[in-house]
Amino acid sequence: MTPNSATSGPSRRSFLASTAVAAAAVAGGVPLLSACGGSDSGSREGTTSDKDAKKILPAYVASDVVTPDIPSKNGSAVGFTSKLDLAGLKTSVPKKLGKGGEVTIMSPFWGSPPKGDNPYYRAMNDLIGVDVRWQNQDGNTYDQKLGAVLASSDVPDVVVVPGWNMGGKIPSAIISKFADLGPYLSGDKVKEYPNLAAIPTGAWQRSIFGGALRGVPMPASYVPNIVPCYRQDIFEEEGYEVPESADEFLALCKDITNAKAKRWACGDMKWTAFNSFGVLSGGEKPLGWNVVDGKLIYRIETEEFLEALEWTRKLFAAGVVHPDFELGKSQATDPAPKFAAGEFLIWNNDISTWYGQTASQATQNPDFKIWGMDIFGHDGGAPTLWATNPANIFAFVSKKASESVVRDALAVANVVAAPYGTKEYMLTNYGVEGTHYTVKDGVPIKNDKGNNEVINAYVMITSPAATIAHPDFPAVAKGQVEWQQRMGASTKKSAFWGMQITEPARFTNLSNDLEQLEDDVVRGRKKVSDVQQFVSEWKSKGGDKLRDWYQKILDENGSAAN
Incomplete structure (x- = not known):
């Protein structure tokens, strides 16, 4: 059961x-659609203006049927910690x-x-x-x-x-x-x-x-859903301190790692690196754009993007990443059993991992305790996170x-x-x-x-408004919601947040090979200069024209940024 x-x-x-x-499930190509005609086929690109949207949006009437134990704050889910x-x-x-x-x-x-x-x-x-x-x-x-x-x-x-x-x-x-x-x-x-x-x-x-x-x-x-989860039980046993900067994280990883004893510090930390260095969201293409110093820029054009890749590369180069993660997207084995066995102690993954690992290990590994590490700003200050x-x-x-x-x-x-x-x-x-x-x-x-x-x-x-409830592990539910609340305080909305935007088909494949290039760079198979070359080609192949297209949307609708 x-x-x-x-x-x-x-x-x-x-x-x-x-x-x-x-x-x-992450793989999969572009769907094949041969014919998608319709009477309103002319309105397939761009977005709907805020003024027009207000005319068609449903009224919001908050539910008062049930009162949560932890209300939403800073964009968090509501939380329930009581027994049913x-x-x-x-x-x-x-x-x-x-x-x-x-x-x-x-x-x-x-x-x-x-x-x-x-x-x-x-x-x-x-x-x-x-x-x-x-x-x-x-x-x-x-x-x-x-x-x-x-x-x-x-x-x-x-x-x-x-x-x-x-x-x-x-x-x-x-x-x-x-x-x-x-x-x-x-x-x-x-x-x-x-x-x-x-x-x-x-x-x-x-x-x-x-x-x-x-x-x-x-x-x-x-609030960004990627949490650097860590083995709190082993941290407490060994006296490890949760790091508060990129340098502290690397130093801790070197302290943890002992390859002869089959213990490494972490998995692939690229997603956490993007958050720690303040890189604009890569979850959906429109979220990757924002206005910086009066100019609309894409996430891959920023120094933060290159810095995050370079820091992640340092982790791999230092030998602190579990060897299973060397394969990247083609990774053949599920990391969960090795995380549970203590072969590596820090694993960034969806917030659901926090509960999932707790529940799956509860009977077979009673000393096991996983917790969520706050995302640190790379320089030791508060992070700049970007809303999903x-x-x-x-x-x-x-x-x-x-x-x-x-x-x-x-x-x-x-x-x-x-x-x-x-x-x-x-x-x-x-x-x-x-x-x-x-x-x-x-x-x-x-x-x-x-x-x-x-x-x-x-x-x-x-589903109802975002909700976290684990009646079997209420402390985890409380921890997850409070993590979201703390991280939500550092979360900003980029220019096109919340807009449903359809890019023109001619730009669909512009960034197709980027994720593989990122993974090759952090594993030392390619150089940061290869990313810079990719960005240069991205601009010339349509990136600059795509920028102009997004700028028009921005001019017509304004920015959602805060």
């Missing part, structure tokens, strides 16, 4: 971490909004999908009043399936599209193939769906494609769907967006008590049936 947790607003990496699929009282669960959907229709939903799925007519699906459909028929697709190859489906005339009623699958012609297909939900959700209309009304406005703004509100978003904290976007996964409704199907789809989303501590949340995330889970000392524990059936389905449609 496996203890379970709740962390709403997941990122790509948290899905990979939580489903134990490794680097294979099933008898005291609130109701956020007092009546069925579904009208009994059938809705087909295509969504990525990691693992083996359960049979369609299972107790979890039946219970959810009965609660919602909708007969949901799932068309689950392999999450590792979802971009290929998505491209094929959107290029055809046979599009399911609802299609889930993660932000990491929005390459190539997918954004154009979204505008061509999916309905405008504004007539159902804009302004006060959203109040018919109270849980959707409680989704923060920033997440809805990300759901505007081609001038219309087309997506139902999965909201997320905008407030939504990264979206559910879209087909343009061909009837009004009744659209409303049934929104009824599904309204239940799935129920806040933690409600009956709807418990059913969505844990299934049926006694069938899928039991509760012991206020902690829900899924059984094998729960682990096989209550995964990857309804939770992909949307």
Whole structure:
């Protein structure tokens, strides 16, 4: 039996971490879309102005059904640290909004999908009043399936599209193939769906494609999600101090490493380096742009970008990185067992790793304790962190769907967006008590049936505002939220934060080889000068023209930077 947790607003990496699929899911080429025509096909590039967005955004009405133990601060998730009282669960959907229709939903799925007519699906459909028929697709190859489906005339009623699958012609297909939900959700209309009304406005703004509100978003904290996790138990045992600068980190790593004893200090710290040196976000292309000294620049043009790579290279050159990380993206083995065995002590990964490792080691390694290291400014001061976007996964409704199907789809989303501590949340995330889970000392524990059936389905449609709750490990939930709050105090928003921007297709492949070049540089296979050459070629091949294109958006819409 496996203890379970709740962390709403997941990122790509948290899905990979939580489903134990490794680097294979990171690969994948540009989807093949041969035809994506539509009557509004002229509005496929750029963004929607703030003035126009305000006219179509849903009204925000905060939920008062449940009060979190730790409120949101500095962009953090809300946190719950109390034990669950099933008898005291609130109701956020007092009546069925579904009208009994059938809705087909295509969504990525990691693992083996359960049979369609299972107790979890039946219970959810009965609660919602909708007969949901799932068309689950392999999450590792979802971009290929998505491209094929959107290029055809046979599009399911609802299609889930993660932000990491929005390459190539997918954004154009979204505008061509999916309905405008504004007539159902804009302004006060959203109040018919109270849980959707409680989704923060920033997440809805990300759901505007081609001038219309087309997506139902999965909201997320905008605080960067990469945490330098460390073995707190071994740190305490050996007397290691958590470092507060780049130099201190390198010195600590040299102190920890003893290759003969099969102990190294860390994994590949490139993501932490980018945060420590204040490099603009690489999560999505628009986030990599910002105004510096009056000029719009891209992240790879900055000194901070080169400095972060050089510092990470020093770690590899010093021999303090576990040898398994030498392979980079082609790494064949899962680092988790070696982290648990103490072969390396610092691992930057998605924040979900903090809980995931705690839960997985709880019974087999009782002395194991993982904690999150605050991101340090490279010079020992406060870091400059850059906000991630407030939504990264979206559910879209087909343009061909009837009004009744659209409303049934929104009824599904309204239940799935129920806040933690409600009956709807418990059913969505844990299934049926006694069938899928039991509760012991206020902690829900899924059984094998729960682990096989209550995964990857309804939770992909949307979620409540970013929430962290681990009733089995409340100290971890508290630690995660407080880490976000501290890091959020140093988090800034870059010029295009929160905007849903579709770049022109002619610029799609400009940075294709950059990540491999970064990995080669930090491993000593290439030089920093090779990156400078890449940047020079990037400018001449279209980077400068892309800058002009973004400048026009900036001139028309203003900056989101703060």
